[in-house]
Amino acid sequence: MGRAPNNPKPTYPPLTPPLGGVELSRHVASLCRDAGFVAAGFAPAARSKWGPFLRGWLEAGRHGTMDYLARDNDLREEPARVLSGTKSFIVVADQYAPRGSELPDRSREERPLGRVARYAQGRNYHEEMKKRLHALADRLREEVPGSGFRTCIDTVPILEREIAVAAGLGWQGRNTLLIHPTLGSYLLLGVVATTLELPPLDDQRMVTDHCGTCTRCIDACPTRAITPYSVDASRCISYLTIEHREAIDAGFHEAIGDWVYGCDVCQEVCPHNSGRTFETPRHVAYEANIPWLDLIDVLAWNAAARQLAFKASPMKRANLDMMRRNAAIALGNVLRETNDSAVRAALERYRDDDSAMVREAVRHALGEA
Template sequence: MQEDVGPLGDEIVSMCRGMGFALAGVCPAEPSSRARELVAWLEAGRHGTMGWMEQRLEERLDPAAMLPGARSMILVADLYETRREAPAQKPRTPRLGRIARYARGDDYHTVIKKRLHTLCDALRERHPDEQFRAFTDTAPVLEREHASRAGLGWIGKHTLLIHPRLGSYMLLGGALTTLDIDPPAEQQPVQDHCGACTRCIDACPTDAITPYSVDASRCISYLTIEHRERIDPEFHEPIGDWLFGCDICQEVCPHNSPRHAPGPWDAVGANPAYTPRREGFDVLEVLGWSEDDRRAAFTKSSMKRAKLEMMKRNALIVAGNILRERADPDLLAAIQRIANDELEPDQVRAAAIDVLDSRRGLNAEEHGGTRRKRESEEESERG
């Protein structure tokens, strides 16, 4: 017979906050209410080449399939960025390929999971007959749905979790347990505050977002992080200067620059572990990286999962976009060298060739436009 653990929910939330988590909550380990939507999304191929999302679907949709007898879930969130004030504008570094904010500091998998293991160990010591399993991003768990059930926020139109005062710059994790835990007394569901706003939808350069759904196969974050093949030239220009990931849908979200009266949430800041070490990398340097260079650059970073050929592919696309704006002989020479080097990996060389082909197309279009304008002027003069 299980002991009464009614007050434990409040205590667990307090423990999580004491560990530095910005948010924490508890919810029942119930099946997803979005099974139909997820299956339809997968069948439509909107997961791109992420075949692993089709695997372990039963576990993804029902936590009890991952941990038999599971009754409760503990959900936590770390902030990696706050935007309560507009960031100071600073000049852009030439040749900079930007990386998404979440990847500018330490690897969140390690930062979050270490504390979750500490939490699980403490609870296991008090409840030795119960099971606990920590997770953060790597297990087949619909973290955002369960986090919304646990009162951490609502799922926005860009499909990210949003807290009404802290915004969406957060990283999620949690623990699954056979322990029956009542939610804290103060925990309440957070209502959807997206309303009629469509800023994230309108701002997405690749039209990847529709209300409450993202076509991953068009998403810049997917293309630059998860997609391990050639990137269709259709997406080259929209990728802009994003070398790894993308923050556009969050940058435009009004909940990431809220204008509220001062309150207790103002004291909640980003976890220092995510303090940015850099905003991005010089793409010319990336094009010259060796595998040792990549490993050194990604020490303690969640970027380390990106292979060298992927980073060079991305750097070539960013380099091509830089050349759309201004001349850079060294950058152009690097692209040409890679395009002509048969020893380069296929997708790297293909990206270089695509960039050069695009430049030829632009130049032909510009020359054609100039020629047509000149012919038109000559006709006017003759007329």
């Protein structure tokens, strides 16, 4: 391996002797570790077992307005079709928040603040994972001539969690999230389809369901979105604040509390995210740059202010009016609790806002609708 002065991209000779079987898996696993992933495993290309569940979930409208989830189900059911000749999936995980992570105390703040889901507090995970997975695939293409790869990070319709379970990274909990036995569930998953045959590592095992008789996530969910092993996305605060691009049904406003982007409640209450048993560091890319947002500021944002605040942030997924709508809903909850005159004045300025979804949220927050 060498780095030529005018060529910043490293090159890698073919592996000699060529590796195969579990030795190749060990090599790929060590590259994943070197790339900073906290866990890695391999799953064989196999048909999804979740097809009938997924079809029923969609038919019941649990996907809300996320119509893209109703498309490409043939790929979700047969994920090997994402790349011709797929034999295996490489599955990796980044830890975006440590087990037991607490949000900073905000009780002394004078202005009302909105909570941000932990995965969105740092840099954009799509970019962070993609660049490391692309580098991994580029290297393996050179080391194993003729091999093929396709990186899948939310952009390709596959059921990452099912594939991660098959790769021994954890089990899918009652809240539907992947839970690693020692790392918990504050994990971002990345999948690479490959034509390489990568058998399981010697210590790779399917992890059995450790939820036991626990129902904490179901009991704690503010909008009653969880039934065992299923989330009704159309009721979930993450969907409502990030994906739903219209007015949010007033029946959900109070339950949204102070969440302005996403929700972590079903992970915060999960005993497998407790910090008491294991210490796990977060990957440096996900340092909490924006753990809170000033709600009065967000309600007043224009396009430039949002762009500045969300530079390199995954929160760009929510457009300006969605963020202002979310802020108005959270401010309404503050107003109900405190009757604070500054909060009321901030909301009153936007009673006749140009955006229908902001207007509706503001008027409901003021108790007028």
